[in-house]
Amino acid sequence: MSATAEIHDHDDHDVHHHKETFVTKYIFSQDHKMIAKQYLITGTIMGVIGVLMSLMFRMQIAWPEKPNVLFEALLGKWAPEGVMDADIYLALVTIHGTIMVFFVLTAGLSGTFSNLLIPLQIGARDMASGFLNMISYWLFFLSSVIMVISLFVEAGPAAAGWTIYPPLSALPMAQGGSGMGMTLWLVSMAIFIASSLLGSLNYIVTVINLRTKGMSMTRLPLTIWAFFVTAIIGVISFPVLLSAALLLIMDRSFGTSFFLSDIFIQGEVLHYQGGSPVLFEHLFWFLGHPEVYIVLLPALGITSEIIATNSRKPIFGYRAMVASILAIAFLSTIVWGHHMFISGMNPFLGSVFTFTTLLIAIPSAVKAFNYITTLWKGNLQLNPAMLFSIGLVSTFITGGLTGIILGDSALDINVHDTYFVVAHFHLVMGISALYGMFAGIYHWFPRMFGRMLNKNLGYLHFWVTAICAYGVFFPMHFIGMAGLPRRYYTNSNFPLFDDTADANVVITMFALIGGVFQLVFLYNFFRSIFYGKKAEQNPWRSNTLEWTAPVKHMHGNWPGKIPHVYRWSYDYSKPGHDEDFVPQNVPMKEGEEELHH
Amino acid sequence: MTTLLIFIIVLFVAIAIWQMVKIFDLAQIGGSSNQVASDKDNTFNGYMMIGFLIFIYAITIASFVYLGDLPLVSNSASAHGPGLDNLMIISMILIFIVQTITQFLLHYFAFKYKGEKGRKALFYADNNTLEAIWTIIPVIVLAGLIIYGLFTWNDIMNIDEDEDPMVIELYAQQFNWKARYSGADNVLGKANVRLIDIDRANILGVAEDDINAQDDVIVTELHLVVDKPVLFKMRSQDVLHSAYMPHFRAQMNCVPGMVTQFGFTPTVTTAEMRQNPDIQDKVANINELRLENREEIEERGQDLRYEFDYLLLCNKICGKSHFNMQMKIIVETQEEYDAWMATQKTFPNSLLN
Ligand code: HEM
Ligand SMILES: [Cu+2]
Ligand SMILES: [Cu+2]
Numbered sequence: 001m002s003a004t005a006e007i008h009d010h011d012d013h014d015v016h017h018h019k020e021t022f023v024t025k026y027i028f029s030q031d032h033k034m035i036a037k038q039y040l041i042t043g044t045i046m047g048v049i050g051v052l053m054s055l056m057f058r059m060q061i062a063w064p065e066k067p068n069v070l071f072e073a074l075l076g077k078w079a080p081e082g083v084m085d086a087d088i089y090l091a092l093v094t095i096h097g098t099i100m101v102f103f104v105l106t107a108g109l110s111g112t113f114s115n116l117l118i119p120l121q122i123g124a125r126d127m128a129s130g131f132l133n134m135i136s137y138w139l140f141f142l143s144s145v146i147m148v149i150s151l152f153v154e155a156g157p158a159a160a161g162w163t164i165y166p167p168l169s170a171l172p173m174a175q176g177g178s179g180m181g182m183t184l185w186l187v188s189m190a191i192f193i194a195s196s197l198l199g200s201l202n203y204i205v206t207v208i209n210l211r212t213k214g215m216s217m218t219r220l221p222l223t224i225w226a227f228f229v230t231a232i233i234g235v236i237s238f239p240v241l242l243s244a245a246l247l248l249i250m251d252r253s254f255g256t257s258f259f260l261s262d263i264f265i266q267g268e269v270l271h272y273q274g275g276s277p278v279l280f281e282h283l284f285w286f287l288g289h290p291e292v293y294i295v296l297l298p299a300l301g302i303t304s305e306i307i308a309t310n311s312r313k314p315i316f317g318y319r320a321m322v323a324s325i326l327a328i329a330f331l332s333t334i335v336w337g338h339h340m341f342i343s344g345m346n347p348f349l350g351s352v353f354t355f356t357t358l359l360i361a362i363p364s365a366v367k368a369f370n371y372i373t374t375l376w377k378g379n380l381q382l383n384p385a386m387l388f389s390i391g392l393v394s395t396f397i398t399g400g401l402t403g404i405i406l407g408d409s410a411l412d413i414n415v416h417d418t419y420f421v422v423a424h425f426h427l428v429m430g431i432s433a434l435y436g437m438f439a440g441i442y443h444w445f446p447r448m449f450g451r452m453l454n455k456n457l458g459y460l461h462f463w464v465t466a467i468c469a470y471g472v473f474f475p476m477h478f479i480g481m482a483g484l485p486r487r488y489y490t491n492s493n494f495p496l497f498d499d500t501a502d503a504n505v506v507i508t509m510f511a512l513i514g515g516v517f518q519l520v521f522l523y524n525f526f527r528s529i530f531y532g533k534k535a536e537q538n539p540w541r542s543n544t545l546e547w548t549a550p551v552k553h554m555h556g557n558w559p560g561k562i563p564h565v566y567r568w569s570y571d572y573s574k575p576g577h578d579e580d581f582v583p584q585n586v587p588m589k590e591g592e593e594e595l596h597h
Numbered sequence: 598m599t600t601l602l603i604f605i606i607v608l609f610v611a612i613a614i615w616q617m618v619k620i621f622d623l624a625q626i627g628g629s630s631n632q633v634a635s636d637k638d639n640t641f642n643g644y645m646m647i648g649f650l651i652f653i654y655a656i657t658i659a660s661f662v663y664l665g666d667l668p669l670v671s672n673s674a675s676a677h678g679p680g681l682d683n684l685m686i687i688s689m690i691l692i693f694i695v696q697t698i699t700q701f702l703l704h705y706f707a708f709k710y711k712g713e714k715g716r717k718a719l720f721y722a723d724n725n726t727l728e729a730i731w732t733i734i735p736v737i738v739l740a741g742l743i744i745y746g747l748f749t750w751n752d753i754m755n756i757d758e759d760e761d762p763m764v765i766e767l768y769a770q771q772f773n774w775k776a777r778y779s780g781a782d783n784v785l786g787k788a789n790v791r792l793i794d795i796d797r798a799n800i801l802g803v804a805e806d807d808i809n810a811q812d813d814v815i816v817t818e819l820h821l822v823v824d825k826p827v828l829f830k831m832r833s834q835d836v837l838h839s840a841y842m843p844h845f846r847a848q849m850n851c852v853p854g855m856v857t858q859f860g861f862t863p864t865v866t867t868a869e870m871r872q873n874p875d876i877q878d879k880v881a882n883i884n885e886l887r888l889e890n891r892e893e894i895e896e897r898g899q900d901l902r903y904e905f906d907y908l909l910l911c912n913k914i915c916g917k918s919h920f921n922m923q924m925k926i927i928v929e930t931q932e933e934y935d936a937w938m939a940t941q942k943t944f945p946n947s948l949l950n
């Protein structure tokens with residue numbers, strides 16, 4: 001790794017000495033900027049699939065068991081005469097969850113922005129290992145392909161929920177989707193985890209080793225802190241999911257009993273003895289909970305950067321922000337049991353997890369307050385990236401607050417696995433992280449493609465999305481508190497819930513409008529790649545290093561010397577300077593102090 | 598029919614969007630094609646922020662007005678219910694206050710400090726006092742909630758054996774529930790899925806030679822005695838299920854290979870609950886809605902009229918018919934219960950040949 005770095009560190013770095021073919025430039029590229037784009041495009045395609053699925057099962061919930069031309073067209077044999085089948089409902093929910101969490105908001109978000117920004121913002125020629133980086137992307141691509149192929153298997157795709165709890169996920173006789181569909185799901189996820197680990201290791205090594213002169217850890221932009229810590233959480237927790245998946249594969253295919261015991265199904269007793277599904281739940285959530293921070297922290301990092309830049313103010317409480325990222329990362333690995341209060345584990349453990357879970361609200365609150373204070377007395381540039389960042393803070397607060405209820409073991413008894421949970425996690429993790437991703441795209445699009453996204457379409461996109469997101473997920477809290485369980489194909493067998501039906505129709509309406517309006521974004525995105533207005537070098541007047549590098553495709557990022565860094569990245573509106581920003585590579589004036597320590 | 602309507606609507610929306618996209622696109626070509634936010638943009642979006650704040654408040658109020666009577670935060674039917682509901686209401690009020698204030702600050706600041714050319718922001722990077730304040734306040738509030746929560750939790754989960762609860766097994770299988778009463782000895786006979794004998798109708802795998810099993814009673818409708826503590830022992834024969842009894846604020850997963858438990862004391866009989874004015878309102882409302890959908894409901898072969906009953910539902914994804922895995926619960930007086938129990942077969946008598 002250091003070999004490449006050294007070669008590239010020649011002062012008179014020659015841009016053109018790598019012979020590039022179409023294949024090495026666009027397909028098997030080892031350049032971090034190109035890999036970022038590959039992640040972004042793949043993630044976007046998966047996102048379209050995931051959202052389409054959610055719109056389909058939302059329509060089923062609103063108008064249960066009604067024929068629907070869309071179902072007939074898209075689901076084929078799974079929607080005889082256009083009526084959605086109950087098995088495929090669960091499959092759609094499962095694959096929607098899997099795709100959104102892993103493929104869009106882990107790979108699509110971290111993969112895009114960690115790759116794009118880590119080298120550019122710390123002042124490195126590329127990732128520590130461009131080759132591993134390329135492998136990481138292609139493994140992700142492979143896992144995406146396998147996940148999509150799994151949609152077409154005879155007995156249906158995996159349908160045991162994105163949490164794939166055994167025995168349901170282990171026994172093909174328990175559910176059609178637990179046959180070939182689940183096998184492909186597990187294979188896809190195993191490859192995905194390998195991809196994620198390669199990526200994370202690369203990010204960690206790069207941040208530790210390849211920072212340019214002057215870029216001390218306390219001068220790192222918060223984006224980099226967030227990506228760095230996210231990668232560490234990933235390296236700690238993803239292997240545990242991998243082992244859970246491997247043990248599940250053993251149980252499924254080789255007759256072991258890690259998670260299974262005493263099962264009688266379809267008229268026969270199975271041989272399994274001595275395993276426990278609760279063990280699987282522990283292993284799953286040991287990744288599963290950190291995973292929500294793997295999804296969320298990069299979004300928060302992006303938001304920190306964008307809010308500071310567009311407030312034309314330093315981020316408030318840089319050290320507290322770093323400390324809270326670290327605290328969240330640490331606590332996130334010891335709260336997984338809050339998903340298992342009523343799993344049958346010892347109630348005393350439940351108490352412990354309630355305690356650790358509510359602790360995590362503290363650094364989260366600190367972050368929210370610091371964002372708000374950063375806005376205070378700023379000179380806010382309300383461009384689309386900034387709007388999505390403010391939107392993120394809003395949904396993060398709304399969704400985070402209900403965590404106080406779910407994290408409380410006593411209260412969880414009655415709302416566990418209801419729509420209350422669906423509302424909570426979509427707001428705090430799903431929508432927040434999605435906003436972070438959108439914010440990042442609007443902000444760094446000029447850096448990626450050298451062109452600007454149309455701002456007016458951006459405003460339209462944000463405001464409709466913001467309204468629809470609350471329209472979909474806010475009322476869900478109430479039907480959840482009415483006791484409506486999630487993952488129900490229809491509620492029509494429970495007259496008890498008839499009075500939630502109208503709310504479900506309204507929710508679906510908001511979902512459809514919000515979903516359709518994402519087309520505005522897609523149109524803006526793909527059109528602007530080719531026809532957008534040419535971007536200036538530093539359109540947002542930002543301090544970070546990526547805006548000092550030329551946009552045109554080039555390996556090694558900077559044509560000459562890598563810039564040196566003399567200050568943190570948040571010297572916005574600093575007294576004593578004429579401009580309201582002072583890039584990191586501008587030396588300190590005589591007598592100027594670094595104010596944040 | 599509805600779908601056709603939806604598609605027409607979606608089509609119109611799509612056309613409208615297309616028009617809007619064109620307009621927004623054109624708007625930019627004429628004017629300055631600079632894609633950085635101008636003062637005009639900042640002003641527009643600043644006002645939108647206030648609009649959005651109002652929208653958040655409005656949707657909150659609308660949800661409370663239209664859906665506010667749905668949440669189960671009153672009329673619990675178990676001894677521990679009111680304590681839990683109290684905690685829920687306290688947490689909700691707290692959340693509501695924090696939500697109202699923080700959303701106000703966020704959106705109001707976004708409006709108030711919307712950018713203007715030439716203005717300079719305040720360079721304000723740190724304030725340890727402020728940081729300390731908003732660390733310590735959540736600490737105190739959360740400490741209170743944690744302590745209250747843990748007392749409530751321990752209260753619910755620690756089963757007091759001295760109260761001599763009635764022991765009942767809840768047995769889950771794809772996709773229905775059974776209950777097994779432990780009989781006069783109040784001890785459940787041993788059971789294991791390996792003892793299941795479908796031919797003899799021993800569907801729960803109860804050990805036939807266990808003396809404790811001789812007075813066990815297996816039923817498909819759960820009857821409980823008002824004010825008498827019950828201790829449920831949960832089992833599942835195939836996949837995970839979750840025994841969810843929302844009116845009693847009770848839930849516990851059923852896990853193959855192990856026995857889980859949950860105990861509570863029902864405090865309101867089914868008959869009393871049906872007389873509760875809140876419940877009567879709810880039922881009347883539901884029946885009105887059902888009348889509107891009469892055709893559909895009759896097509897499905899369901900009763901048109903809804904009458905309140907306690908329910909046990911499955912709340913853990915368990916396969917195709919997860920959405921229809923339920924058992925009726927009836928809470929009644931001791932006499933009614935005794936009369937019902939007298940009509941049930943004991944386990945040995947329920948076996949075939
Ligand atoms: C178009 C926007 C979206 C809509 C309308 C939507 C709707 C829903 C609904 C209603 C459910 C619950 C279904 C059920 O339990 O029966 C669900 C499940 C889920 N959604 Fe979304 N969602 C959207 C976007 C997202 C995003 C951005 C994420 C990213 C985290 C996400 C992640 C999940 C997950 C993890 C599940 C759980 C799947 C499971 O139960 O196995 N969704 N979605
Ligand atoms: Cu969690
Ligand atoms: Cu179920």
